[in-house]
Amino acid sequence: MTQRALVLVDLQNDFCAGGALAVAQADETIGVANHLIEEFRRRGDAIVATLDWHPANHGSFASVQQQPPYTTGELDGLPQTWWPDHCIQHSSGAQLHPLLNQQNIDERFYKGENPAIDSYSAFYDNDHRQKTRLDDWLRERQIDQLVIMGLATDYCVKFSVLDALALGYRVDVVTDGCRGVNLRAQDSLAAFQDMAAAGATLYTLNNWLEMQDQTLA
Numbered sequence: 505m506t507q508r509a510l511v512l513v514d515l516q517n518d519f520c521a522g523g524a525l526a527v528a529q530a531d532e533t534i535g536v537a538n539h540l541i542e543e544f545r546r547r548g549d550a551i552v553a554t555l556d557w558h559p560a561n562h563g564s565f566a567s568v569q570q571q572p573p574y575t576t577g578e579l580d581g582l583p584q585t586w587w588p589d590h591c592i593q594h595s596s597g598a599q600l601h602p603l604l605n606q607q608n609i610d611e612r613f614y615k616g617e618n619p620a621i622d623s624y625s626a627f628y629d630n631d632h633r634q635k636t637r638l639d640d641w642l643r644e645r646q647i648d649q650l651v652i653m654g655l656a657t658d659y660c661v662k663f664s665v666l667d668a669l670a671l672g673y674r675v676d677v678v679t680d681g682c683r684g685v686n687l688r689a690q691d692s693l694a695a696f697q698d699m700a701a702a703g704a705t706l707y708t709l710n711n712w713l714e715m716q717d718q719t720l721a
């Protein structure tokens with residue numbers, strides 16, 4: 505019997521409407537998340553959330569680098585986009601979206617705490633120097649199948665999915681539960697193509713729910 509988990513990526517205020525790094529239509533993902541949470545809870549499957557969780561002096565911040573936001577440079581030897589200050593630890597912008605059904609989240613995983621390097625993936629920092637607790641937590645529970653959605657498609661969702669596949673998980677991505685930054689117009693589309701090419705299966709919420717019903721029938 506395969507064990508599975510829902511992984512909700514960075515459904516935080518700063519990535520939603522009115523936030524410091526607002527992603528277009530991000531709030532529309534919250535209803536999709538709540539639907540999946542209900543489904544996973546009903547079946548007794550695990551539900552986890554990741555949170556971008558930066559110190560105020562984080563090296564990815566344009567303000568820290570004194571560069572214009574959304575331009576690019578290099579952080580500790582890696583290519584880096586300079587972001588507006590976002591998801592500062594304990595700030596209201598770093599909190600999960602108020603309409604997200606948070607009481608059913610089993611565990612939260614924090615990333616981006618080291619000011620010297622950015623951490624898009626739920627599993628590692630951007631240079632794979634350090635691992636978060638997520639992989640160990642999943643393995644302790646014999647979870648080998650993940651359903652991933654969240655913000656943003658072209659950064660934290662994409663790298664979480666690619667790392668999960670490399671770590672040997674089976675990964676479904678719920679595409680309408682994701683929205684992208686799209687610094688270039690095609691970035692989200694390209695990100696979904698990269699995830700699929702690496703072995704992820706892409707679903708809309710409705711397709712995914714139908715597939716569950718067929719599996720049960």
Ligand SMILES: [Zn+2]
Nearest residue numbers: 556558591616
């Ligand atoms: Zn960040």
